[in-house]
Amino acid sequence: MIYLYDTFENYSDEQYLKHLASLPAWRREKALQYKKLDDRKRSVLAFVLLQRALREEYGMTEVPEFVYNEFGKPSLPNLPLHFSLSHCKDAVACAVSDHNIGIDVESIVPYNPDVARRICTAAELEMLEQSDNKDVDFIKLWTIKEAISKYEGLGLSLQFAGIDAEKYNTHTQICYEKKYCITVCYERSEIGFKKLSVC
Numbered sequence: 001m002i003y004l005y006d007t008f009e010n011y012s013d014e015q016y017l018k019h020l021a022s023l024p025a026w027r028r029e030k031a032l033q034y035k036k037l038d039d040r041k042r043s044v045l046a047f048v049l050l051q052r053a054l055r056e057e058y059g060m061t062e063v064p065e066f067v068y069n070e071f072g073k074p075s076l077p078n079l080p081l082h083f084s085l086s087h088c089k090d091a092v093a094c095a096v097s098d099h100n101i102g103i104d105v106e107s108i109v110p111y112n113p114d115v116a117r118r119i120c121t122a123a124e125l126e127m128l129e130q131s132d133n134k135d136v137d138f139i140k141l142w143t144i145k146e147a148i149s150k151y152e153g154l155g156l157s158l159q160f161a162g163i164d165a166e167k168y169n170t171h172t173q174i175c176y177e178k179k180y181c182i183t184v185c186y187e188r189s190e191i192g193f194k195k196l197s198v199c
Helices: 013-022 025-032 037-058 113-119 122-130 134-152
Strands: 002-005 082-087 092-097 101-107 170-175 180-186 193-196
Touching (some): 002 037, 002 180, 013 025, 013 037, 037 082, 082 134, 092 101, 101 134, 113 122, 122 134, 134 170, 134 180
Parallel strands (some): 002 193
Antiparallel strands (some): 101 180, 170 180
16 A cells, blocks of 8 residues: 655644654654754655554554664564555655555756766657656656665665666656646555645
């Protein structure tokens, strides 16, 4: 299940402070490492979404401390479930599943051909050259590759230009109104979305 929050205009400082205080100390410390308040809020919201997802999907009321693999992928120790978190300027997302999963959400920004050349295959670059909406098509590619990287648990060690997205199960949604793109890479197809306006 995918839990998505994209109404930051409704997320008050009071709610943020309440959520921050309710976090386990280890997660609160991680959130406070961000220099900008908005980034702290998104980090807090990502964990709040995970708490809600685990409560609603698995009946868990406490989230144990994460363990990380050598590439930084978090997991929950000794539990047969998987999760992935992502946030950008416009949205926060959390995916939980009984099977491996990866998620990425990114704001739609102006197309940058220099960045595209670093992360795209020759075929993808050709597609972008022909695109009538390079901004959206590039961010879609980026989120697909990032979601695959999280799915594989290899982080930035996985070279994006070498990712063959055709080998993976991915699903992308584009929110044109709020200008972001979200992609999930999944092992099984039982994926639903819960868009939340209140956390």
